[in-house]
Amino acid sequence: MNTNPLLQQPAVSAATAQRLQDAMARLRGRLRSESGQNATGLTVTQLGVLASVVGEGPVTAARLAAAQHVSAQAIAQSLAVLKAAGLVHTEADPQDGRKKLISADGSAAELVDRLLAGRATFLARAIDHVVAPEEREVVEQTIELLERLADADLSGGGI
Structure with missing residues (x-):
């Protein structure tokens, strides 16, 4: 007997997912385009x-890696690009000179x-149009559902 809950779900759940x-992928792409990203x-x-640097800085690379759920190497690669673009800079941590703190440029x-x-x-414009x-109440309910999905704890037997 298969105990994988994903394989036991009805096909409609998989199709809905x-x-x-x-x-969500289409909306993210549209947001990137419309915002100028x-x-x-x-x-x-x-x-x-x-x-993350703007919101949390000055911050260590290790803290950024944890916040972004990526490896230290991935953070280092991103930071190299951001430094080259003049968007972030590093300085020694005054409390621990072995560490570097990353700060954002204005x-x-x-x-x-x-x-x-x-x-x-x-x-806002898309919702208005x-x-x-x-x-509108359906939109509010949908937002609440999406927040619940984002916060779902499936550690008890999920993927």
């Missing part, structure tokens, strides 16, 4: 690292703010 994944020349990963905060504002503006007033 695939549709949701596809819709694609024009930055930075990858999604690099921009995620930059946003232009990095402006870039992150501009991209986030562009995404929010696009979504596509979602009927009587559907």
